[in-house]
Amino acid sequence: MLRLEHISVAYGKHEALHDVTVDIAPSRTTAILGANGAGKSTLLKTVAGLIRPLPGGRILFDDRPIEQEAPHRVVAAGIALVPEGRRLFGEMSVMDNLRVGAYPERARAGESERLERQLTLFPRLGERRQQLAKTMSGGEQQMLAIARALMSEPKILLLDEPSLGLSPRLVSDLFSILRRLIEGGQSIVLVEQNAYQSLKLADHIYVLDNGRIASAGTPAEMRQDKMIQKAYLGL
Amino acid sequence: MGDRAKQLLFLAATIGVAILAALPLGLSAYGVSTGIVYFANVALATAWALFSGPTRYISLATAAFVGVGMYTVAFAHVSLNLAVCLALAAIVGFLFALVVGLSTLRLRGVYFVIFTFGLTELMRQVSSWYEINITHKLNRFITISIDSIVIYEMLLVLAVVAVVGSWYVSTTRLGHALRAIGEDETVARHTGIDVTWVKVLVFAIAASMMSLVGGVYALRYPSIDPTVGFGNAWSFQVLIAALLGGPRRPWGPAIGAILLVLLSDFLVGAFSRYFTIALGICFLVIVYFIPGGLAPRIEQLFGMLARARRAAGGASGAAAPREPSKDAAKADIETGAKMRAVPHRRSALHPLMRRLTRSGPRLVVRHGAGPPPGAMLSVHGLRKAFGGLVAVRDLSFDIPAGGITGLIGPNGSGKTTVLHLITGELPPDAGSIVLQGDEIIGVRSFEICRARIARTFQLVRVLPGATTRENVMLGRMFGSDPTDPATALTEADALLDRVGLADRAQLIGSQLTYIDQKRVELARALATRPQLLLLDEWLAGLNPTELKIGIDLIRRIQREGITVLMVEHVMEAIRALCGHVVVMNAGMKIAEGTAAEVLSDPKVTQVYLGEDDAAA
Numbered sequence: 001m002l003r004l005e006h007i008s009v010a011y012g013k014h015e016a017l018h019d020v021t022v023d024i025a026p027s028r029t030t031a032i033l034g035a036n037g038a039g040k041s042t043l044l045k046t047v048a049g050l051i052r053p054l055p056g057g058r059i060l061f062d063d064r065p066i067e068q069e070a071p072h073r074v075v076a077a078g079i080a081l082v083p084e085g086r087r088l089f090g091e092m093s094v095m096d097n098l099r100v101g102a103y104p105e106r107a108r109a110g111e112s113e114r115l116e117r118q119l120t121l122f123p124r125l126g127e128r129r130q131q132l133a134k135t136m137s138g139g140e141q142q143m144l145a146i147a148r149a150l151m152s153e154p155k156i157l158l159l160d161e162p163s164l165g166l167s168p169r170l171v172s173d174l175f176s177i178l179r180r181l182i183e184g185g186q187s188i189v190l191v192e193q194n195a196y197q198s199l200k201l202a203d204h205i206y207v208l209d210n211g212r213i214a215s216a217g218t219p220a221e222m223r224q225d226k227m228i229q230k231a232y233l234g235l
Numbered sequence: 236m237g238d239r240a241k242q243l244l245f246l247a248a249t250i251g252v253a254i255l256a257a258l259p260l261g262l263s264a265y266g267v268s269t270g271i272v273y274f275a276n277v278a279l280a281t282a283w284a285l286f287s288g289p290t291r292y293i294s295l296a297t298a299a300f301v302g303v304g305m306y307t308v309a310f311a312h313v314s315l316n317l318a319v320c321l322a323l324a325a326i327v328g329f330l331f332a333l334v335v336g337l338s339t340l341r342l343r344g345v346y347f348v349i350f351t352f353g354l355t356e357l358m359r360q361v362s363s364w365y366e367i368n369i370t371h372k373l374n375r376f377i378t379i380s381i382d383s384i385v386i387y388e389m390l391l392v393l394a395v396v397a398v399v400g401s402w403y404v405s406t407t408r409l410g411h412a413l414r415a416i417g418e419d420e421t422v423a424r425h426t427g428i429d430v431t432w433v434k435v436l437v438f439a440i441a442a443s444m445m446s447l448v449g450g451v452y453a454l455r456y457p458s459i460d461p462t463v464g465f466g467n468a469w470s471f472q473v474l475i476a477a478l479l480g481g482p483r484r485p486w487g488p489a490i491g492a493i494l495l496v497l498l499s500d501f502l503v504g505a506f507s508r509y510f511t512i513a514l515g516i517c518f519l520v521i522v523y524f525i526p527g528g529l530a531p532r533i534e535q536l537f538g539m540l541a542r543a544r545r546a547a548g549g550a551s552g553a554a555a556p557r558e559p560s561k562d563a564a565k566a567d568i569e570t571g572a573k574m575r576a577v578p579h580r581r582s583a584l585h586p587l588m589r590r591l592t593r594s595g596p597r598l599v600v601r602h603g604a605g606p607p608p609g610a611m612l613s614v615h616g617l618r619k620a621f622g623g624l625v626a627v628r629d630l631s632f633d634i635p636a637g638g639i640t641g642l643i644g645p646n647g648s649g650k651t652t653v654l655h656l657i658t659g660e661l662p663p664d665a666g667s668i669v670l671q672g673d674e675i676i677g678v679r680s681f682e683i684c685r686a687r688i689a690r691t692f693q694l695v696r697v698l699p700g701a702t703t704r705e706n707v708m709l710g711r712m713f714g715s716d717p718t719d720p721a722t723a724l725t726e727a728d729a730l731l732d733r734v735g736l737a738d739r740a741q742l743i744g745s746q747l748t749y750i751d752q753k754r755v756e757l758a759r760a761l762a763t764r765p766q767l768l769l770l771d772e773w774l775a776g777l778n779p780t781e782l783k784i785g786i787d788l789i790r791r792i793q794r795e796g797i798t799v800l801m802v803e804h805v806m807e808a809i810r811a812l813c814g815h816v817v818v819m820n821a822g823m824k825i826a827e828g829t830a831a832e833v834l835s836d837p838k839v840t841q842v843y844l845g846e847d848d849a850a851a
Contacts (some may be wrong), residue, residue, distance in 0.1 A: 013748060036750030036781060083696065084749070137647025165693065165775045167804050168647045169845030218765045232778050 001026040001186065002079070002156055007057035007067075009042050009211075016042040017053070018211040024156065029188045031198035033222075033232050034208035040191040041084055042145075043208065047189075049074040049083040064141070076104040080154035082159045087143040090134030094125050097133050097144055101151025111151070116149040121177060136162070139170035143177075156187045163194050175201065195232045199223060208216045240541070245825040252395055266456075267387050273496050274390035275452050279469070280476040280488035281397040282444035285404060286437045288482035289413035292340070295470040296351035299358045300328050300442040302464030304449025306362065309375045310461055313330045317379060321450050328446025329439045338436035352470070368463065374458040381454050394489070397444055402485035404437075408712050408720060413437060415709050418698035418744075425658060427684035427713035427763055479521055481528025489616035490529055609614065610669075610689075611636040611798040612657070612765050617666035619652055626652040628822040630666070634767065634815075639789065639799040641813035645843050648823040650802045651693055654769050657800075658690050659683045670767070687715040689765035691756040693772050693802075697744040703751075704740040707731060707758045716762025723762075730758040734788070749776060761792070768792065768800040774808050785812050806834065806844070818843065 002024040009017040016040045024030050032040050045051045047059060049071040059067040066074055088095050098118060102111040119126035122143045128136065133144060142162055149157055162178075163171045175197050182188060182201070192198045199205070199219040207214045207228060215225065222228050259267050281295060287294050306323040311320040339350050366373050394699050404410045412433045415423040424430050472495065480491020497809055498517060499510075506513045511702060525532060610633040617630040626649045634640045655661040657668055659680040668675050689710070698706050704727050711723035711730075718726070732735050734754040739747065747755065753773060760768060774785045786808050793799050793812075803809055809816060809830050816833045818826040820842045826833040833839050 013745070033778075035778060036776070037748040041749075068261060137645070139646040161776060165646070165772055165804065167643075167843055168806055169843055171804075172845045193776050193781075195778055231780055233780070 001062060003060045005058045005060070007046060007059065008054040009039070009046055009051055010054060016211050017046070018086040020172060020213055022206055022213065024187070024189060025204070026187050027185050028203045029182050029201055030179070030204045030206065031190045031192065031202035032206050032208060033195055033198060035231065038208040040208055041160055041212040043159050044081055044189065044191055047074070047079060048159060059106070060149050061135070069118050075152050076106060078106070078155035079158065080149035080152045082145050082149045082160060084163060084164065086141045087135040088141055088145055091132060093132055094144060095129045097148050098151050101148035102162065104152050107152045114151055114153060118150055119181065122147050142166060142174065142186070144231070156189060157181070158189045160191050161193060163192060163197070169195070248627060252391070255391055256388060260389050265385065267383050270387050271383065271390055271455065273493055274387070274394040274456040275657055276449050276472065276476055276492035277397040278448045279445055279473045280480070280487070280492040281394070281401050282441045283473045283479045284482040284488040285401040287440040288477065289410070290434065291417040293348050293527070294351045294386070294638055295474065296335070296349060296354050297357040297445055298467055298469035299351070300332065300445035301449035301452070301469050302358055302362070303328050303331050304446030305453035305459050305464040306375070307446065308450040308453045309377055310391050312377065312379050313516055316336060317381070321447060324450030325443045325447040330455060331601045332439040332442030333435060336438040340431065340434045340438065348509070349652070353464055355467060355470060359461045362441060362461040373460050375457045377453060377456055379454060380446060381697060383455065386451060386454055389450065390646040391447055393444070393451065395830065397484055398489050398729070405485050405722065408717070409433065409437070411705070411712055411720060413849050414547070414701065415698060418700055422698060423662070423695045424680040425660070425684055425690055426709045426759065427681050427717070429681050431719040441769035461792035474520060478528055481530030484534070487528050487530030503531045540548070578822065609636060610634060611671060613669045614653070615667045616671070617653070617656060617668065618664045619656055619661060620664055627656065627663070630824055632817045632824060634798060634800050636798050637793070637796065639793050639801065639812045640812045640815040641809045642800060642802045642819065643804070643809060643816060643843065644819035648819040650819055651771055654771055654802065657769065658688060675823045684763055685715050687764060687766040688764045688769065689714070689760035690769040691760055691771055691773050697747065697750065697752040697755045699743070699745040701744055702740065703731060703736055703742050703744065703747065703755050704728065706755050707762050710762030716764050730762055734758045765797060767798045767800065769802070770799065772802055772804065774803055774805045782807065810834070
């Protein structure tokens, strides 16, 4: 469904991604592991159209090249990013944040049903419809950020470090919500430092090291890999 | 740029100034008056940028200060001699700006711009009212007759003083403080910078220069009136000149001012009727195509030339480059170049000093024979409410000296608020915070930093436009044991080495990855030489392997004698590091004890850990 071919990205002289080729199948969860600075966030941002790859690479979404599309067109095509640090509209209420999420034309029909679905999936948001986003706790904000992304009815949901800064209890709440989304058929690309949770959730893993794909495989294969254990699981 | 090139540049500048000074002897009256306009604009634009460039407080009060200078001279010259009049103009401008600054520099962004604009308007109205109603004459005569060549020379001196002075300031601690304020005032405060004082002082120094220029300029006129003195054109011309040249380089505004006057003259000649339209179009083009101003572009060009020459030299095996080329030169023309001056100057001037001031591998200060006994910090009955929401409610706990205390609790339970209260970022509603016997409630953030409490921020706050190295230098220059920039530079590099960032010293804050930004914050906090270090989720977002490294680092910091308070959600780290843990929920303390005790407490399990982690 989503395929990155020979994608390279550079910030000035520093090459953040080097010749990355990744295949993401529909209705699957793909996790990307890697050290901080390995290029995981850059990969997600490049897919979302926030960063332009160097010439020579392609990003195909449903066989259509999207590597030159503006970010809003990428969302319209069906790819939604939940960025690191949440990036909510702080001065807007929960409901308004969600409604903005449904801005793409494709997502406008059925907006109210989808809104109800989010409020069921995230009951805390239902209790706080009129609260301003900036006054919510970190965990609630993260839930809202995910719900807002889901409002655009994405075919693929990109999650950048969703558990960052959440208390242990909220982390387990978050992952059980993600599990429910996956069971409902949502395709997800997950970047997460919580490598154990990623391995539990994902169908397929890519490991990024210094901007290159270092290895790929199923979670079971990854758990056996000595290099992975040492580098990312702290064993 | 090498030493030799610098010497040449200095020589060229000196000769240039000498020629300019001698020039009026051969110039027509028109030439002299053109020179006057150039020098006045150079001095004003440079003075404007001294404050507004680094701090990004855009001021439209230039005309107010120029007018104050003009009117001071106009009033005073009747009874006093000229030198005294001019000194008086500078003093009055300084004091006026001091008052204005103290009352307005709390304003940020557009509010400050509007206020300064309004100030000029107010001054014009008040002076008009005074002249019309009190003296009954709008024009105020200047009766000194003074040769325009003297005005020319005086303004030349002021222009040179302004440019050299602002170059000098940019290399001092004050210059670093100004840039830090422009990048992030909160960080500046928590790094030990007395933000209010720095802003007001430099605003007043710049204003004093403007008033002095105004005072000299007034001597050209037979009489002045409020529209000459307090005309908004001054404010806008100066602003445009500085933006055109590059407000964040000491010599940028000077170039901008010269080009602006040239351009205006040319346009007046070429399109006399449509002059303002043509000028407007030129500005749009300039702002669109060179948003950072000309100076960074020129530096970039010279950098490329120098590199090309070095490459050529290297190929022929002639001269090896003295200093390896630094990537930062190209990395960010807006901000990247600004810090290079200091390291270069240092390596050029103080090879011996550098050796003498180099500290050993251990940079964190030790307290003699180890940590003092008892509590480093005691919090008692602390309360803070935001409107109806009570974020911290009757909270009391001690931070044992020399240990690592964990502060945990659900998101939104008030942990970060506690850090804000300790560091003076927020005032508490009630309670006391005692640092080794001293009450610190009501003490301002920068003083708390100097009292050796340092912190990191939950949402990382690295100065985005400053290099990694400059971020850390700030801590050393303004913390509890302030040093000069040169010493700070050496020690910053050693600290960067310690947190694993030695190879990224020249990168700009915004180019760093999340984890590296956290490392910079920690190094900056350590550079202030704290006795108590407050970490706000410093370990969040690390993978298990990085987490181990992070835990080791915190343990080493503690072993060197620094007491740590860490807000953290990573239970592995709490178990590994904390001898003492405080658990908060809804603003209250619900448990306290060793990590093992609190993590097996059913209350803590219920509100915080959830079922999964309780077993672990």
